Amino acid sequence: MIVSLASLGLGLVVGYLGQRSRMCSIGGLRDFVLVRDTALLKGAGALLVSAWVAFSLARFVSGSGHGLIAAGTTPSGLRAVAAIAVGAILLGFFATLSGACPLRQHVLAGQGRIGAWWFLAGFYVAAVVYTSWIQPSIGGWVL
Amino acid sequence: MTAGTAASPREAVRAVSRGRLGRLTGSAVVYGVVVGVLAVVVGEWLGVNPPAAYGLCSACHGRDLTSWLVNHLEGRHLFITAAGAKGWPLLTVVGVVVGSYVASKRNGEHATLNLGGNVRQFVYGALVMSAALFVGGCPTRIIIRSGYGDLAGVLALGGVATGIVAATLTLRWAARR
Secondary structure (H helix, E strand, C coil): CHHHHHHHHHHHHHHHHHHHHCCCCCCCHHHHHHHHHHHHHHHHHHHHHHHHHHHHHHHHCCCCCCCCCCCCCCCCCCCHHHHHHHHHHHHHHHHHHCCCCCHHHHHHHHHCHHHHHHHHHHHHHHHHHHHHHHHHHHHCCCC | CCHHHCCCCHHHHHHHHHHHHHHHHCCHHHHHHHHHHHHHHHHCCCCCCCCCCCCCHHHHHHHHHHHHHHHHHHHHCCCCCCHHHHHCCCCCHHHHHHHHHHHHHCCCCCCCCCCCCCHHHHHHHHHHHHHHHHHHCCCCHHHHHHHHHHHHHHHHHHHHHHHHHHHHHHHHHHHHH
16 A cells, blocks of 8 residues: 555656656667767766665665675676676667657656557557566576 | 736745746756655655665566556466565556646646657567566666666666667668668
């Protein structure tokens, strides 16, 4: 219950601010490469830095270590490193071709962009297909 | 004094505060700071975990919501993270769409707009979701995971950046030839 309400509230804030600021986590780098515009790139940098500071503070408050690298997040081997790298490159590539990162597509859908509705349709169909058939067959060898 | 500015003091104050708030909410840096802190608060203290650094993600939370719906309606046992299986589902993605709808309505930017290429967008959506679930997060969560100190997240962030640059250069090359 509280999890649902917390995630709904966070989603509302993200949607509102995302619509006002046109923030997109892949748009920053794309705009920088295309026209050397750094407005959105600064937003992505601010997200990274504020998450880092907030996680460090949270660790400090709860007294659970202070390492820069979290335990248990190192890829298990070269195969996992290659899988993550290739998957991430494909993620960045297709997200840029579609014009926006997935979160920004949700914002555009709320704003009335019909292409974003189609994007979300493919998105959620793929979620069910992936968890039903692809994920069980590739198993847990990614991490 | 012109006739158009003869507003009541209260309305004048409201206009000024709306202007200031508008500049704040329209800044990408403010978005980054607010969302980064809120994602950590929600993920660490409001129960949206495990896995770690799970406060905000459009792909994983969307997957948890669709899996929850399929499991409850069809009685199947699709994968859900522990955070998404605590009774009620995660509603982040619904909140984002509704929040953006409210923001665009309030500011007169809501417009049903068809730019074409919808089937292509459908295919891109499916590919992006598959890649994001494979890597373990949408680009936004990959940034948050990197802030958490997740080595796999940092690796994925580098990969996503490479993919963005490659796609941008491809698009520019395709537009110029």
